Amino acid sequence: MTEYAEVIGDPIAQSKSPAIHGYWIGKLGLDAEYRACHVAADGLAGYLSSRREDPYWRGCNVTMPHKQAIVPLLDRLEIGAELIGAVNTVTVRRGEMLVGSNTDGAGFLEPLRPMLEKEHLFRTARVLGTGGAARAIVAALAEQGVVVVLAGRDPAKARALLDEIDPEGEHHAVDIAHFAEATDFAFDDREGCFDLIVNASPLGMAGQPPLRFDFTHAPPGSVVYDIVTHPVETEFLKQARAAGFRTIDGLSMLIGQAAVAFEKFFGVAPPREDGDAELRALLTS
Template identity: 40%
Template sequence: MSHSGKTLTAGVIGWPISHSRSPRLHGHWLDHYGIDGAYLPLPVRPENFDMAVKGLAAAGFRGANVTVPHKEAALRVCDRVDPFATKIGAVNTLVFAEDGISGSNTDAFGFLENLRSAGAGYRSDAGPAMVIGAGGAGRGIVAALLNDGAAEVRITNRTQSRAEQAADELAGRFEGKIEVVPWHQRADALADLALLVNSSSLGMSGQPDLELNLDRLSPDALVNDIVYTPLETTLLARARARGNQTVDGLGMLLHQARPGFHAWFGVNPEVTKSLRSRMLEP
């Protein structure tokens, strides 16, 4: 696409950033909607983050996504932060304006939209949920479920102290019960679940599979894996084979990008089959 000199520019800030698929995603939308815009990968070392963000704003960028390891630092650089991002302590979307920098966290939106748009018909108040993994993604998902009305969310992690820390930090910020499940008891905690989510790296290409006996899981439970390489993880394949409805992780990546694109480029983009296919290309 040729640029007019009024090109709207945004990007994604991370360290490293070469692995990010966000430029492909936003580039697809820019082309599809005929927008004179650009979305750039922006490698920024942690010690340079504040300076880089202020420099991008001064240079006329519309905003940026923020990924590992900068999501907590992004919270501190904002002039305004939406209440949900404040509660979970992380920002992944920045919008630059004349009156300052606004921050939000769209991971929860992306997670829930993925479940709903997949035709799963999931409701957060349907019953207990369990989240495997206590990293940034896991914390965001626990927060999303509680914020959306879940009465109970269980969290389990190979290192139990991380799960306990996540539970302690989130418990006072959201209504609903957070229960830490010891890793060796994870299979026993499946019996009454309405939703099981893997937010860990287990099952990702190049990583060990998630070892989890599903015998106690209700066939009515929804199973989601936020990993999308491969698109169908071993967990999803095993769950689908026993009759559970499953949702892959690609949609979360796609839907979480929509609010930022709308803020920067003025179009509320759609998640389509052609976009999914484009994102899965090597």
């Protein structure tokens, strides 16, 4: 039998994780597999129970809608997942203990590291969305000293999320509709500042409503980041580039978080010497 890991969710057919992990497994010549497994909400506990008994199972990635629902079914959480309250990776320790971790924050920050290594007078991010991915993103940004303006359909939910993850932070919660209409706000001098706009919601994803964001709300020099991966080239990113902003697409976060999970599953770092160029070409072909 061959050891394996997998991704679970509902739906799951759209997941790019099997292609990413399968590519790395092939490059390294590992005797391993990475699969996709459809798991509905009412089957989550049964899934974990069956996998506990499988000696060849190395763990799973967790996608919508299970990132928070899976938490009480695990034996322990790593510190990051405990803070965030959401899990996207489950691994097996000592042959029986199921441990939840969250690699979304690390994956999200990876393309931002060169910028965040610099000194800034002020760091701010407008984050759109209040789901599981947004929780990880807010936690990662707060750790980097970024003041977050969190936008959701329910500002009270956004406020509660901020207070839960970083109660000492000077963050702000607003209605996501605030960013849909143009503003004549005059931004001050942004020299020495770091400004980020993040779509951490499903808006703009294939089959979902469009994301309404007017770029008059983006400070000059902002970096615009969309975590949506289907399509990779979202209307949000197209509009940002047309307005002259630097952009980062969802594959950056997806590949970054997968790399952390891959090492947890198989005990070896994935091959990324070409800056993921070949893998990106595979995922967008």
